[in-house]
Amino acid sequence: xxxxxxxxxxxxxxxxxxxxxxxxxxxxxxxxxxxxxxxxxxxxxxxxxxxxxxxxxxxxxxxxxxxxxxxxxxxxxxxxxxxxxxxxxxxxxxxxxxxxxxxxxxxxxxxxxxxxxxxxxxxxxxxxxxxxxxxxxxxxxxxxxxxxxxxxxxxxxxxxxxxxxxxxxxxxxxxxxxxxxxxxxxxxxxxxxxxxxxxxxxxxxxxxxxxxxxxxxxxxxxxxxxxxxxxxxxxxxxxxxxxxxxxxxxxxxxxxxxxxxxxxxxxxxxxxxxxxxxxxxxxxxxxxxxxxxxxxxxxxxxxxxxxxxxxxxxxxxxxxxxxxxxxxxxxxxxxxxxxxxxxxxxxxxxxxxxxxxxxxxxxxxxxxxxxxxxxxxxxxxxxxxxxxxxxxxxxxxxxxxxxxxxxxxxxxxxxxxxxxxxxxxxxxxxxxxxxxxxxxxxxxxxxxxxxxxxxxxxxxxxxxxxxxxxxxxxxxxxxxxxxxxxxxxxxxxxxxxxxxxxxxxxxxxxxxxxxxxxxxxxxxxxxxxxxxxxxxxxxxxxxxxxxxxxxxxxxxxxxxxxxxxxxxxxxxxxxxxxxxxxxxxxxxxxxxxxxxxxxxxxxxxxxxxxxxxxxxxxxxxxxxxxxxxxxxxxxxxxxxxxxxxxxxxxxx
Numbered sequence: 001x002x003x004x005x006x007x008x009x010x011x012x013x014x015x016x017x018x019x020x021x022x023x024x025x026x027x028x029x030x031x032x033x034x035x036x037x038x039x040x041x042x043x044x045x046x047x048x049x050x051x052x053x054x055x056x057x058x059x060x061x062x063x064x065x066x067x068x069x070x071x072x073x074x075x076x077x078x079x080x081x082x083x084x085x086x087x088x089x090x091x092x093x094x095x096x097x098x099x100x101x102x103x104x105x106x107x108x109x110x111x112x113x114x115x116x117x118x119x120x121x122x123x124x125x126x127x128x129x130x131x132x133x134x135x136x137x138x139x140x141x142x143x144x145x146x147x148x149x150x151x152x153x154x155x156x157x158x159x160x161x162x163x164x165x166x167x168x169x170x171x172x173x174x175x176x177x178x179x180x181x182x183x184x185x186x187x188x189x190x191x192x193x194x195x196x197x198x199x200x201x202x203x204x205x206x207x208x209x210x211x212x213x214x215x216x217x218x219x220x221x222x223x224x225x226x227x228x229x230x231x232x233x234x235x236x237x238x239x240x241x242x243x244x245x246x247x248x249x250x251x252x253x254x255x256x257x258x259x260x261x262x263x264x265x266x267x268x269x270x271x272x273x274x275x276x277x278x279x280x281x282x283x284x285x286x287x288x289x290x291x292x293x294x295x296x297x298x299x300x301x302x303x304x305x306x307x308x309x310x311x312x313x314x315x316x317x318x319x320x321x322x323x324x325x326x327x328x329x330x331x332x333x334x335x336x337x338x339x340x341x342x343x344x345x346x347x348x349x350x351x352x353x354x355x356x357x358x359x360x361x362x363x364x365x366x367x368x369x370x371x372x373x374x375x376x377x378x379x380x381x382x383x384x385x386x387x388x389x390x391x392x393x394x395x396x397x398x399x400x401x402x403x404x405x406x407x408x409x410x411x412x413x414x415x416x417x418x419x420x421x422x423x424x425x426x427x428x429x430x431x432x433x434x435x436x437x438x439x440x441x442x443x444x445x446x447x448x449x450x451x452x453x454x455x456x457x458x459x460x461x462x463x464x465x466x467x468x469x470x471x472x473x474x475x476x477x478x479x480x481x482x483x484x485x486x487x488x489x490x491x492x493x494x495x496x497x498x499x500x501x502x503x504x505x506x507x508x509x510x511x512x513x514x515x516x517x518x519x520x521x522x523x524x525x526x527x528x529x530x531x532x533x534x535x536x537x538x539x540x541x542x543x544x545x546x547x548x549x550x551x552x553x554x555x556x557x558x559x560x561x562x563x564x565x566x567x568x569x570x571x572x573x574x575x576x577x578x579x580x581x582x583x584x585x586x587x588x589x590x591x592x593x594x595x596x597x598x599x600x601x602x603x604x605x606x607x608x609x610x611x612x613x614x615x616x617x618x619x620x621x622x623x624x625x626x627x628x629x630x631x632x633x634x635x636x637x638x639x640x641x642x643x644x645x646x647x648x649x650x651x652x
Contacts, residue, residue, distance in 0.1 A: 006136030007070060010143030014066050017147035018059045026165040033174060035336060039273045040343075045174045047346050049391060054171035057451060061163050062146065065156075068494075069142045070134050080153040081145065084138050170455040180342035180376055185335060189372050191215075191245050214258045214365040219248040222285070222294060229292035233323035240327045243334040249368075250337045251281055254344070259366055263349045270343065277340060280333055287326055291319075345376040352377045388457045389542055389625065390450040396620045397446045397538065401438045404613055409434035412605065419601045440492050442531040442613060445484035449535035452480050453542070465540050466547040477536065485532040489525050496520040522586035526579040530610050533575045537568050537618060545625050557626040565619035569611040576610025577603055 023041050043051045069076065077083045144150035146160075169175070191213060212220060223244055227237070234240045253259040255278050261267065289295065344350040352370060370377055409431030417425050456462030456476075463472045497516065541564060545552055554560045584599040595603075 003134055003136050003139070006139040007067075007134055010070070010139040011063060011066060013140075013143040014062055014146055015059060017149075018062050019055060021147070021160070022055050022058050022164060022167065024164065026161065026168055033178070035332065036273070036339065039276055040174075042168055042173045044269060044343070045177050045346075046171050047348070050171050051173075053391070053451070053454065054167040054173070057170060058163060058167040062160070065159075066142060066146055069146075070139050073134075073138045073142070076142075076153075080155045082141075082151070082153070084141055170451065177339065177342045177346060180345070181335065181338040184338040184341060184372070184376075187372055187374070188242060189246050189249055189368065191249060191368065213249070213368060214361055215248055215252045219252065222288070223248060225294050226288055226292055230323055230327070233320050234327045235324070236327070240330060243327075243330040246334045246337060247281060247284070247330065250341065251278075253365060253369060254337075254340065255281070259362060259369070261344070261349050262351050263347060266347050267344070267349050270340075273340065273343075277333070277336060280329075280336075284326070284329055284333060287329075291322060291326060341373060342376065345373060350377070388450070388454040389545070390454040392624055393538055393542060393621050394447055394450055396624060397617050398439075398443055400616045400620055401442050401613065402435060404609075404616060405435035405438035406431055408438075408609060408612075412608070416602070416605050419598060419605075438613070440488065440495070441528050442534060442617075444488040444491055445528065445531035445535040446538060448484040448487045449480050449532070449539055452483060453539050464547055465543040466549055467543075480539065481532050481536055484535050485525075485528055488528045488531055489521070492524045492528060493517065493520045496524065519586070523583050526582040526586070529579050530572065530575050534568070534572060534614055534617060537571065537614065538621060541618060541621060541625075552622070552626065557623075560626060561619050561622040564622045565615045568618035569615035572614030573607045573611035577607045580606035 023043050025037055025042060043055075046054075073084050141150065145152050146156070223241070226244060227241055230237065230240060254261075255274055341350065350369070350373065410427060413430045413434055414427075417430060453462055463476050465473045465477065497520065551563055552560050554563070580603045581595075584595060584603065588595075588599075
């Protein structure tokens, strides 16, 4: 028991330090990120929901590596690590003297075979001390190595860096916000456009002139003076003007807090960034005032400029170079202000304004900012910015699978046990086996599929299955299907390998290792395919929701849920029967010519279980999507009459 406690304690150490490691910078984002990288950790570059998705992926991989290294500590020297010289010294494979004693699932005549769980050949009379076979010092040493509190080795460090970078890329860190800020830099804030373009019929031109869009009069005077002074000194005069307008407008609205923003606690995380931008703005204004002579009389400026030209011909060139440097500084500062705006939209600090805004002056300025931000504030109008609903679908799938496994272990599982052993097993053992089986075979493929879909949508490479041509989505579907199936199969086979060694003893034999891997793959690979199929059904459902499929807008809404759930149940029942049939043949001796009645009974139970899982998972996810739509319709000011699904991306 002490070894198990040490193993879990080591896992807790890995999790405790994993977030700090995840939050280390792994990217190079050009000049802009070089200016901001010390002020922005990775968890600040995306919304917390997306960051937690990426961190969960990263933490799970670290835990898998930790458990693997604990189980196979003898491999550490081969990987370049230290020789701990304790722990499991043999690979967990069956004894070479009895390689056929291990099976991969149910086999008639073997009373110890449990069809729901990983294989086990330990007879009911077998007695042993409860020990996981991993010394406590191994668990703690590997945990300290992984978190960097003990000397690590290059291979592990390089792999951890690669995994952290992969998790960041899955979350769009920092590419998402950089891309959004670059889109903003290609737009014009249009501070001097016709105010009739603003959708506020009560606003007249005189009021606009008096209000100056919340920008101080001194800033307007500076803008006019800077443009006049830089007229012959800056090559890109129009870009220089637009940069200054953006800097002064965002400074007044955001840094000087003249616009009311949302999500105040989250905004405090960016206080240091705001302070740094404020210092750079003040420094730029001081240098521009000094170079342009702001505050001096116009006549004195003209005389001074003429004097410079007569005294020193090279002075004009130096003056022009100074102006070009200031224009470059203004360009960089405008870039970073756009980055700040993109960050604040990502974290829900800047939200779309309401027509009920009572403050007249703030209303006009906020409309200007909303028009500038465009699709960032209105993701349903922007290509590639819509929600993937991955979190919602994953949570519903996990919950449904858990409760179906619980129900099956308590009620139908009893009859399944009686079919195999002529007597039911313990209800607790049976229930845990059902839940564990359902999680491995259904939840893991769904999580992998939704993670890949979410990553594809973040990078705008996901082709909507519902709308695009089959030549575009078919390679994508095959890739996702194979990836989810392979990850879940490797996970199940790894547990199978460990459990076999735990049950039968630890004996190294390459031949027996190949035998157990073959049996494990032949039995478990078809079973995992059910979960991969259900994962594709869920992905297709979410794509259909994004594409506003008619089957998701039927009246009453319950009809849509029942239609999708029934279709899913039929598909899953077919795959449940086929895969259980393949697994039954894999588990039977080669001399067997046909299936037995027990096998046929297990195939029937597999069909029912798969259909039940497929029906409830899809029914709950569909109902949740339709509830989101009805909730948006009930909100004040909602104007949509169809599901609030975004338009497809250009790739779709």
